[in-house]
Amino acid sequence: MVIRDARFLTSNTKVELCPAPTMPEYAFIGRSNVGKSSLINKLVGRTGLAKTSASPGKTQLINHFLINENWYLVDLPGYGYARVSKTSRTEWSRMINYYLRHRENLACVCVLIDSRHPPQAVDLEFMEKLGEEGVPFVMVFTKIDKQSAAQTRELIASYLQKMGESWDELPRHFLTSAESGAGRDELLNFIGEVNQE
Ligand code: GTP
Ligand code: MG
Numbered sequence: 001m002v003i004r005d006a007r008f009l010t011s012n013t014k015v016e017l018c019p020a021p022t023m024p025e026y027a028f029i030g031r032s033n034v035g036k037s038s039l040i041n042k043l044v045g046r047t048g049l050a051k052t053s054a055s056p057g058k059t060q061l062i063n064h065f066l067i068n069e070n071w072y073l074v075d076l077p078g079y080g081y082a083r084v085s086k087t088s089r090t091e092w093s094r095m096i097n098y099y100l101r102h103r104e105n106l107a108c109v110c111v112l113i114d115s116r117h118p119p120q121a122v123d124l125e126f127m128e129k130l131g132e133e134g135v136p137f138v139m140v141f142t143k144i145d146k147q148s149a150a151q152t153r154e155l156i157a158s159y160l161q162k163m164g165e166s167w168d169e170l171p172r173h174f175l176t177s178a179e180s181g182a183g184r185d186e187l188l189n190f191i192g193e194v195n196q197e
Contacts, residue, residue, distance in 0.1 A: 001192035004068050006044035011061040013095050019064050021105035024195050025072040028140075029096070030112030031122065032056030032078030035142040038178035039112065040065065040075050043188060050075045057081050062099060071195055072105070080122040100135055107194050108136045110187075115141035115152050115175065119162045128166065138172045139163075140187065145177040 009019050028036040037050035037059055044067060051058055056078060063075040076099075077092060084092075100109070109130060113123055130137045141159075144152045152175060163170055174190070176183030 001068075001188040003044050003188070006046050006049060006065055006067050006073075008049060009064040009066050009072075011063045013061060015062075015099050015102050018062060018103065019066070019072065021103065023066075023071050023105060024107035025074055025103060025105045026107055026191055026194075027074040027076055027099075027103075027109050028112060029076045029109055029126075030078060030140075030142075031114070031120070032058075032081035032084075034078060034112045034114050035178050036078065036112050037075050039140070039142060039176060040073055042176075042178040042181055043184055044073070057084065062095070071107075071191065079126065080120070100130070101133065106135065108138060108191075110140045111137050112140045112142050113159070115144045115155060116147055118155065119159050124162070124166075127163075127171070131167070138174065138190070140174045140176055140183075142176055142178065144175050144182055145179040 010017070012018065028040055030036055033056035037052040040050040041047055041052065044065070049065065050063065059075055059077045061077065065073045065075070067073050076096060079092060100106070111123065111127055111130070127137065141156060156173070156175065160170055160173070172190070174183045174187050176187065
């Protein structure tokens with residue numbers, strides 16, 4: 001898919017205030033600092049469109065971007081940041097769970113996972129929950145530029161094996177880097193395919 005146009009629309013905490021659910025929507029979610037905002041920028045080829053930061057917890061709201069005037073990309077706040085208070089964590093859960101359940105145009109959730117780490121409970125549980133709720137999702141492994149291809153292959157293989165313990169059919173997965181642009185075309189083509197459905 002060619003990106004002709006990408007622009008920021010709104011930031012908010014309430015699904016009711018999000019842009020009209022008239023176009024398919026793809027939400028990026030995952031642990032704080034996993035690279036959600038960076039990958040969004042790389043996908044659309046616009047540095048600085050989604051705000052990024054070296055310290056976790058940068059994205060706090062539901063951020064909508066309109067792409068090619070016919071689909072939405074959504075940058076969500078990260079989960080699993082240890083230094084966040086219990087109250088903030090509860091607020092996060094409430095906002096995100098409500099969003100995931102009620103956003104009627106949600107075409108697919110992209111669950112971002114750092115390709116350098118072994119499977120983490122917080123990610124596995126989050127995906128379990130998506131499965132239980134019937135929310136379509138794919139796994140997007142990030143930051144593959146930070147290690148060798150062999151290391152990535154090994155970690156992803158063990159990750160998928162772990163997933164295989166609880167899933168009959170493994171969700172689709174992508175290997176990406178916001179640095180090198182690896183996986184960009186594959187992810188955009190996937191979105192293009194889903195948009196056609
Ligand atoms: P929160 O909004 O805080 O949840 O974080 P986020 O998931 O949006 O992460 P963000 O895109 O802000 O990136 C976090 C840090 O990781 C930044 O310092 C980025 O430059 C870096 N980063 C993100 N993606 C990549 C990548 O693919 N490769 C490398 N080398 N660094 C990356
Ligand atoms: Mg972010």
